[in-house]
Amino acid sequence: MSRYLAERYQGVSPYVPGEQPGPGFVKLNANETTMPPSPRVREALSDALVESLGLYADPHARPLKAAVARALGVDEESVFVGNGSDEVLGFLFLTTLEEGDALGFPDISYGFYRDYAATFGLAGMPVPLRDDFTLDVEGFRQFKGAVVFANPNAPTGLAVSPDDVRRIAEADPDRLVVVDEAYIDYGAETCVPLVRECPNVVVVQTFSKSRNLAGAHIGFAIGAPELVSNMEDIRFSFNPFSVSALTQAVGAAAVEDKDYLQQCVAQVTRERARLADALAQRGFQVLPSQTNFLFASHPAFPGGELCDQLRRRAVLIRHFDQPRIRDWNRITVGTAQENDALLAALDDALGEAIGVH
Numbered sequence: 001m002s003r004y005l006a007e008r009y010q011g012v013s014p015y016v017p018g019e020q021p022g023p024g025f026v027k028l029n030a031n032e033t034t035m036p037p038s039p040r041v042r043e044a045l046s047d048a049l050v051e052s053l054g055l056y057a058d059p060h061a062r063p064l065k066a067a068v069a070r071a072l073g074v075d076e077e078s079v080f081v082g083n084g085s086d087e088v089l090g091f092l093f094l095t096t097l098e099e100g101d102a103l104g105f106p107d108i109s110y111g112f113y114r115d116y117a118a119t120f121g122l123a124g125m126p127v128p129l130r131d132d133f134t135l136d137v138e139g140f141r142q143f144k145g146a147v148v149f150a151n152p153n154a155p156t157g158l159a160v161s162p163d164d165v166r167r168i169a170e171a172d173p174d175r176l177v178v179v180d181e182a183y184i185d186y187g188a189e190t191c192v193p194l195v196r197e198c199p200n201v202v203v204v205q206t207f208s209k210s211r212n213l214a215g216a217h218i219g220f221a222i223g224a225p226e227l228v229s230n231m232e233d234i235r236f237s238f239n240p241f242s243v244s245a246l247t248q249a250v251g252a253a254a255v256e257d258k259d260y261l262q263q264c265v266a267q268v269t270r271e272r273a274r275l276a277d278a279l280a281q282r283g284f285q286v287l288p289s290q291t292n293f294l295f296a297s298h299p300a301f302p303g304g305e306l307c308d309q310l311r312r313r314a315v316l317i318r319h320f321d322q323p324r325i326r327d328w329n330r331i332t333v334g335t336a337q338e339n340d341a342l343l344a345a346l347d348d349a350l351g352e353a354i355g356v357h
């Protein structure tokens with residue numbers, strides 16, 4: 001450890017993203033997709049754009065904001081864009097919370113929430129999911145302090161209704177309720193309309209999943225205009241050019257192509273049903289997913305071992321070595337071909353396991 005590391009960061013343990021191993025693996029471990037982005041993205045990367053790269057981008061990212069606003073049916077003043085929803089969440093916490101403030105999140109959820117709390121000196125506090133892995137709405141209502149949760153949640157794939165989110169928001173209008181909708185396009189109901197009703201609700205979404213653009217890294221928040229304006233002030237006090245000209249052009253093109261989004265989502269939901277059936281046939285318990293991944297456990301295979309066995313067969317899935325979910329794995333729904341490769345590797349591993357026992 002460098003002796004120059006600031007004392008406030010000495011407890012920070014950085015987020016561990018899904019492994020990026022290079023070619024040769026079927027990658028079902030990070031909820032990304034090998035489907036290409038909208039064809040409009042390629043058109044957006046024009047010669048004119050390349051020639052203009054000597055100039056700084058619009059720091060307000062106005063065309064991208066306008067495109068997001070149109071696509072979601074909200075006012076432009078309600079839209080904040082950033083370099084991935086990770087950065088958007090970061091600016092949100094930086095803008096609204098003081099050091100030592102409480103931040104509540106599900107005990108089983110996106111690992112980054114705990115890491116933000118450490119980075120920003122917040123008191124991160126898990127609000128345990130219920131035994132069936134659903135969100136404890138009453139627990140969140142009673143929590144004293146800002147809360148953040150993914151809806152649908154990861155890695156469980158389960159969602160709560162906007163009515164439940166409203167109940168959490170109305171329990172204490174003084175605290176922020178952040179709804180991370182990274183997977184919302186895959187079937188759950190969005191809380192965007194709730195933002196107008198409840199000024200303490202902020203919805204965060206990303207281009208990294210359903211829009212097939214994790215490599216471009218674009219995220220946005222929909223919140224009350226005053227809050228968005230405050231977030232912009234903080235962004236301009238830190239890195240006004242966090243969304244590059246390339247990213248802005250790519251994002252605007254992608255978000256305008258609603259037909260393509262629907263096509264991709266339809267393919268994923270079709271494959272999700274097929275994969276869930278195939279896993280159930282092989283003895284897995286599979287939670288009903290509203291996302292582009294499945295959360296599954298097998299009685300004959302401890303979660304970590306299954307993950308290792310598949311890895312040996314060049315298929316990556318995600319195991320979290322964490323209480324309550326050690327027996328489970330999170331499996332991204334891939335293309336038909338990728339899912340077939342997963343099932344073949346699985347049959348091989350299961351056959352071997354049965355042969356050994």
Ligand SMILES: *Cc1c(COP(=O)(O)O)cnc(C)c1O
Nearest residue numbers: 084085086110150182206208219
């Ligand atoms: C993937 C994911 C994100 C990260 O999105 P980026 O826009 O790529 O930063 C945020 N929240 C959840 C729950 C995710 O699964």
